[in-house]
Amino acid sequence: MASATKIQNVESPPVCPAPRELVGVVAELHGALRGLDCLLSSALDAFDASLGSASQEKYRGLYIAPEQVNLLLNRQPGQPSFVIDRASGLALWPPTEGSFARRMADSYGLSGFELDVLLIALAPEYDLRYERLYAYLQDDVTRKRPTVDLILALLCPSGIERMQHRPVFSADAPLVRQGIVHLVADPQQTDPPLLARYVKPDEQIVHHLLGDTGLDSRLAPFVRPSAGEASLADLHVADETRAHLIRVAEVMAEGRLHVWLHGPAGIGKRQAAAAVARHAGYALLTIDVTGIAADEIGPTVTLAMRQAWLRGAILCLGGIHGWLDSPIATEAVAALLTESPCHIIFASEREMPSALRQHVADVHLPLPDAALRATCWQSALGELGRKADERRLATLANLFRLTPGQIEAAAAEAVRQARLHAKQRDGIGALPFASMDDCIAAARGQSAGRLDGLAGKIDSRATWSDIVLPDDALSQLHELCQRVEHRGKVLDEWGFAERSVRGQGCSVLFAGPSGTGKTMAAEVIANDLGLDLYCIDLAGVVSKYIGETEKNLDRIFSAAESANAILFFDEADALFGKRSEVKDSHDRYANLEISYLLQKMERYEGVTILATNLRQNLDEAFMRRLAFIVHFPFPDEEQRRRIWSGVWPAGVPLAEDIDPGVLAGQLKFSGGHIRNVALAAAFLAAGDGQPVGQAHVLRAAQRELQKIGKSLTPGEQPSRATA
Known part of the structure; x- marks a missing residue:
């Protein structure tokens, strides 16, 4: 964010503000x-x-x-x-x-x-x-x-x-x-x-x-609706950001400033531009150049600048970032700025091109912190005539890093769903309180689809009752959820975020043999928090071409920030192993890839879960960056009994000879293998037209052992089976 001193020193031509009325x-x-x-x-x-x-x-x-x-x-x-x-x-x-x-x-x-x-x-x-x-x-x-x-x-x-x-x-x-x-x-x-x-x-x-002060017909297709009459005091921004916008408006009132206003979609850039213009004593003309042919943008912007000048307004240009991908276009904009008769506020999701820095002041609108997001939820629901419990709002604000625009849309959707559910239930109108489930579903809807094509979405249905782990491991998982739920209070309200920009997210390692519940634990956490869970395909991330792995990782983490998702890297040791001793240029570059990944993980504000079968492959520098290391041991007999007891859905007919204790004692399988055996046994029983019995389990266990290179001897009873 530019300082006030920097703003006052921005080089731009003197601007002669147009009078509010053409007199004489x-x-x-x-x-x-x-x-x-x-x-x-x-x-x-x-x-x-x-x-x-x-x-x-x-x-x-x-x-x-x-x-x-x-x-x-x-x-x-x-x-x-x-x-x-x-x-x-x-x-x-x-x-x-x-x-x-x-x-x-x-x-x-x-x-x-x-x-x-x-x-x-x-x-x-x-x-x-x-x-x-x-x-x-x-x-x-x-x-x-x-x-x-x-x-x-x-x-x-x-x-x-x-x-x-x-x-x-x-x-x-x-x-x-x-x-x-x-x-x-x-x-x-x-x-x-x-x-x-x-x-x-x-x-x-x-x-x-000739006295016609209406909008030029050539600009009509690109004019955006008015952002309203909001003042700087009404904006949902931090006090520091508000103070900076006030300084910008004061300098604009002197007639010597263009501004690059950037932040994520829905952050309220047009509202902020309108408030700045109002504070500086100007109207605002908002034009979106998205969809205009590249060779027509320059003339259109020139026309818009003159329209704003004639109206005595500040010009707000949206949709400009796509055009500025071209260096030639950036130079053209720089040339336009030197001759602009009016103030210009660029509203963009991207940072300002370096070629414009000598002409334009940079102003960043960051994502609001948890407290501000809770205020946005309260305001959005209040405008819709609904209430919400403050504790629930705080939970929503901590879980979903949404912009004010996204919160407004999510609140409207939550109210619509509340009306629908109330109508279906008892035929009356919406309840005065917005359902937490409705709000969570609506918030997730605002983030949906951002990671599609980059990662596979996992349908998280598992609950705490489905997972069997040692008490300490379960405690760590609960602590992880608490950390996410109370992130705003600890980091923002209590001030830990001011100490360091690193480590504000939650990076977790799940280590243990295959089938011990690592993926299920990720599902349980996602389901409990109400967040989407995405599994990262490492084969699609790692590239043999220099720079491609970093680009892939950057796309994933950038999309995840706006998707409010949990990232799950299964079999992560393939990418997060010990950094090798540098013997050639390939080793050196592989280590750079890992270092880049560590930086992205530290800056990511969400949850990153890494699952590995080989904990020893992770080096100390990597371990230091982890908030939790949860060990998933091979289940003991009591844990296997609990897994066997809960593996059967309520509708499965079980024979009298099915004894979870016996199965747990004789079949030394992990939880993942037990679920495979139970499913296979159910299909065998259905084929025989019988309830699931011990014989079906034995046959299914034999097939499961074959997959790992073992087998049961002919005639061997389950009581003597070993894995």
Whole structure:
């Protein structure tokens, strides 16, 4: 976040704020046109004199008489058709203090000559008599608009001055580059020379001068709805951020600032822009350039800047980040900023390109902390006429790192679901309290889909009653859930977050043999917390190409931040093993990949679960970064009995010879293998049309042992079976 000192030192051109109402513009224009009338009167006299007797031709302007041909041949090259005895540099539209001409000159860097060009081009838009006058002077009844040649003839007493002022109509001159006037070709001519092109003022300037202050029709498709009349005090932001926005608004009131306002989607960038504009004394015009063709964005932004300037507003540009992926486009924006007549606030989800740093102040809107998120929930539900328990709101705020916009949408969805459930239950309207389950489901809906394509989502149905572990391991899992639930209180309210930006998430290691419940434990935690669980496919993450593994990891962790998900790396020893001794460049790069992963884990604010069968493969530097290390031992006989007792669904018919204690004592399987055996035995029993019996379990156990390279001897009884 930029400091106040840095903001005040940002280099940008002086901005002349537009007045709230156009006072005296008509009178100013009348005065300038009276000067133009005098000039045209002199021009008409000079023009008639130059034609002599040919000026009386009945059909002059419709054809070229022989006398006119001789006049044209006798004229010096570059000499206009008429010469006015006029003092050089005499302005038709002088930029007096406080005038519209002065504002144009100051904001767009126009000279007095360029203002006169604009006036001559504007005249037919105000009074059609100028069309006939221009047609007469151009000796063509079809030429009702002033051409470059006519304007130079009117304003330049000599051929030398014509050559000096001709660059005013070049593509890089302010009038044309800023789209204030357009050089239009006659439809009857193919690629006419510059002198033959008509000079037409932009319709935006015309409408404004004629009193039409409505929105330019060319901008209408891109204008976003108003962000409301929120003040800076109403924003759901931290006090530090609010103070920074106040400083930004105060500097903007002085007219020397453009701002890059960035933060995640739904953070409230447009609301913040509107509040800043209001505090600085401006209106806000919000344009979203998403969907505009790349070659049209520059002209559209130029048009939007002038619209904001004419309205006395700050321009808020959204959807700009996609366009700025191109370095050429970034340079184009930098060029636009140096000439912008208005303040610009860029609203983006990305950080500011470095090429713009000398022109724009950087302002970051961070994700609100847990306390602010709870306030957002309370406010959103309150606006919908619903209540929620403060403790529940705190839990929601801790579990889901949502933006204010996402919270508002989630609250609305939760209320809709509450109404539906209440209606289904007893036919009445919604209850005054929003259900916690409805709020959690709605919050999860705001995060859904962010990791799709990067990781596989696990449907978490397991509960605490489904998992069998030693007491200490279970205690650690409960402590893990408590850590997530009370994260906001400890880190934000109690101040631990201020001590370090690292370690604010929860990285956990599940270590133990295959089938001991590591995946089930991850499901239990996700189900208990109400968070989505995603399993990371390591085969899709690790790449042999330099830099690709880091890119894959960055995509996963970035998506996970907004997905509010638990990341589960199964068989993680493949990626998180001991960093090898550096023997060649490949070893060195592999170690860099692991170091990069450790950094991403430390900065990730959610839960990361690593499951490994080989705890000894993890080095000390890695272990230090873990909040919990939970050991999943091979279950003892009592634990196996409990697993066998709970493995059968209520609808499974069991024979009398099924004894969990006997099975636990004789079949030394882990929990995962026990579940496989139980399922296989159920299928065998269903095929026999019988309840599940000991014989079915024995046959299923034999198949399970075959998978791990062991077998039961023929005729061996379950009481003697060993795994």
